Amino acid sequence: MRFCRFDDDRLGLVEGDAVRDVTAATDILPALRWPFPRGDQFMTHFEDVRREMERLAPSAPSKPIAEVKLLSPIANPGKIVAAPVNYQLHLDESRVDTEINFGSHVRTIEEYGVFLKAPSSLIGPGEGVVADWADRRIDHEIELAVVIGKQGFRISEADALSYVAGYTIGLDMTIRGTEDRSFRKSLDTFSVLGPWVVTTDELPDASALDFEIKVNGVTKQKSNTSLLIFDIPRLISYASKAYTLYPGDVIMTGTPEGVAPVVPGDVMHAWIDKIGETEVAVRGTW
Ligand code: MN
16 A cells, blocks of 8 residues: 655545545544654554545545645654664765765764654655755755554564554755754754655565665666665664654665755655655755
């Protein structure tokens, strides 16, 4: 299954180039009272919602994907975990490019571990990244994004993939500079997810997917997820050694070589094999 969120918080079931509006499926979600449970409640109850989506789909209105505004398919992730320097060639370029490393020695993912991006930085492709820090370099980083489907703590690598609900495209936008990653990668609009989540029944194996990002039609980053230093099971196991993972938590798996600046007016075109493609505009104003 491919699901998306679009326009004014409509829930969509993606079928080819069209989206069925199955928002009514969310009526089965429980009404909540304070204190609200942790985790994205749509993903917590995903199996029930999914049955409703499939039941409603045949009679649900449909419109072309190209005509909708795509929001982040995960509305309320409790956290966005991200992997730094998780491709060797990106580590190599980061060590030689002073505009990336800002004079600091770039260490390995074994030394850094993972970091967190603020959920408030999250947008969908249709919303656009705002790059209004004129004196600073802001880069795109395309990454395979993993959506967690069930709660887990201290998950073994052997069990890790059973905690995955699906995959989507992530952009880990980054302002280069000396500040900590959690600052530089958590600016509003700096985490993009979309265009939709492909669930693991349709995409069981994301370990060898080609992917690419173009800016204004020019290829900037092009790699394959088989080149991850910490692969998906290792990232899940590593993150869950520290943090309980909840349904709807997102893991951005890291970016390959070719990170490059974007400026207002640019259009990023991101593609991952077996997931899809999407366009994200870069804007200069709010
Ligand atoms: Mn990144």
